[in-house]
Amino acid sequence: MSTNNLVSLAAAVRQALATPQSLVASSPEEQKARLDLIDLVPELNATLIGDVEHLRELAWSAIHVLPVAAINRWGLAKLVPLDKDISYLELAKETGVSESVLRRTLRHAMTGRLFCERDGKVAHSPTSRLLVENENLAAFVDLHTESTLKSIAHTMDALQKWPNSSNPKETGYSIAIGKPGETSLYEDLAKDPIRTVNFGRAMQFFSSGEGYGVETLVDGYPWAKLGNGTVVDVGGANGFASAAISRAFPNLKFIVQDIRMVEDTKVDYPGTNIEWMVHDYFTPQPVVGADVYLYRFVFHNVYDEKAIDTLRAAVPALKPGAKILINDEILPEPGKVRWRDERAIRALDAIMLACMSGRERVESDWEALFKKADERYKFLGATPVPGSRLWLIEAEWTG
Numbered sequence: 001m002s003t004n005n006l007v008s009l010a011a012a013v014r015q016a017l018a019t020p021q022s023l024v025a026s027s028p029e030e031q032k033a034r035l036d037l038i039d040l041v042p043e044l045n046a047t048l049i050g051d052v053e054h055l056r057e058l059a060w061s062a063i064h065v066l067p068v069a070a071i072n073r074w075g076l077a078k079l080v081p082l083d084k085d086i087s088y089l090e091l092a093k094e095t096g097v098s099e100s101v102l103r104r105t106l107r108h109a110m111t112g113r114l115f116c117e118r119d120g121k122v123a124h125s126p127t128s129r130l131l132v133e134n135e136n137l138a139a140f141v142d143l144h145t146e147s148t149l150k151s152i153a154h155t156m157d158a159l160q161k162w163p164n165s166s167n168p169k170e171t172g173y174s175i176a177i178g179k180p181g182e183t184s185l186y187e188d189l190a191k192d193p194i195r196t197v198n199f200g201r202a203m204q205f206f207s208s209g210e211g212y213g214v215e216t217l218v219d220g221y222p223w224a225k226l227g228n229g230t231v232v233d234v235g236g237a238n239g240f241a242s243a244a245i246s247r248a249f250p251n252l253k254f255i256v257q258d259i260r261m262v263e264d265t266k267v268d269y270p271g272t273n274i275e276w277m278v279h280d281y282f283t284p285q286p287v288v289g290a291d292v293y294l295y296r297f298v299f300h301n302v303y304d305e306k307a308i309d310t311l312r313a314a315v316p317a318l319k320p321g322a323k324i325l326i327n328d329e330i331l332p333e334p335g336k337v338r339w340r341d342e343r344a345i346r347a348l349d350a351i352m353l354a355c356m357s358g359r360e361r362v363e364s365d366w367e368a369l370f371k372k373a374d375e376r377y378k379f380l381g382a383t384p385v386p387g388s389r390l391w392l393i394e395a396e397w398t399g
């Protein structure tokens with residue numbers, strides 16, 4: 001690239017950023033350009049800094065989570081007023097952290113658009129405000145800066161200690177909390193009502209993101225054909241997916257199951273038809289004769305033996321024609337989907353490995369899984385859903 005190109009490119013980018021409204025996509029063509037740019041910008045950055053620098057940044061990239069973890073752990077978002085600034089000294093007194101550590105941490109955070117400094121004092125940025133204004137996003141940040149981050153830090157040790165383990169207790173998480181091999185992330189979360197509720201909120205937030213929206217599940221499956229049938233939402237957390245489907249198809253009845261429920265898990269979704277039930281999906285399914293057993297983002301939590309156990313545990317409840325409907329990601333062939341999509345899908349696959357010995361699957365894995373679980377499952381297919389990273393994977397019980 002000539003110097004001229006560089007100069008004009010920098011000027012064009014600067015101008016675009018000065019008028020962010022010019023970057024909002026309002027036509028399909030603009031949306032395609034937006035997605036192209038999202039992929040091109042990291043590529044451009046890596047090209048501009050060069051391979052050596054790129055690798056150096058990659059190797060220590062985890063350090064940039066540290067200020068986010070600190071903001072979460074010390075509750076800084078709520079301690080900084082939304083409408084005015086606060087001195088580092090006052091903030092330090094509120095948190096019990098030294099002023100020096102607080103300043104270093106927050107100035108690092110500011111390089112990631114969290115908070116800003118005005119006249120030597122700390123104020124919110126548009127990004128940090130979200131931690132106060134969006135409790136589901138705050139729960140997502142808490143889950144990942146506490147549980148996921150700890151698991152990641154110990155995953156190499158776990159893989160060395162238990163190579164190829166499919167046991168959810170043999171993870172970086174159990175090592176991180178000082179109980180190697182003794183407990184799984186879900187068992188540990190289930191002990192604490194606050195973390196249980198937060199987990200549900202974090203999942204709800206996750207499913208509001210681009211590519212993960214629950215509306216694609218609502219629109220992508222022929223729910224109307226079920227009439228006034230029953231849907232069991234297995235591992236349904238706080239039931240947000242059932243609530244979304246129920247609002248669109250009010251004749252359906254939903255039963256949301258999860259391994260643990262506290263009063264706050266059972267969100268009251270006005271105008272929906274939802275019942276709640278504590279159920280461990282490795283044990284026989286107690287709701288007999290439902291039309292659809294929905295497992296959204298559940299199978300990636302478990303490795304194949306446990307996935308087969310889960311499919312077998314459903315069998316005693318299934319009537320002929322009942323459907324198992326799985327809404328999960330499919331691992332793409334390398335380089336075959338947009339870079340950002342592949343990066344996100346592989347990141348989630350890595351989180352499943354680090355936190356619970358789970359895995360994402362390729363398209364052909366699903367048919368094999370059903371076949372191994374029980375020959376009476378008839379695999380109906382795995383279908384991509386437009387606009388979603390999650391596919392619909394379906395099998396029918398032939399009885």
Ligand SMILES: C[S@@+](CC[C@H](N)C(=O)[O-])C[C@H]1O[C@@H](n2cnc3c(N)ncnc32)[C@H](O)[C@@H]1O
Nearest residue numbers: 186203235236237258259279280281282296297
């Ligand atoms: C990744 S979350 C998915 C939640 C929700 N279905 C969604 O779409 O976001 C997995 C859920 O499975 C639940 N879970 C984990 N182990 C379980 C078990 N053995 N039996 C029932 N639910 C379980 C977790 O508590 C969690 O709510």
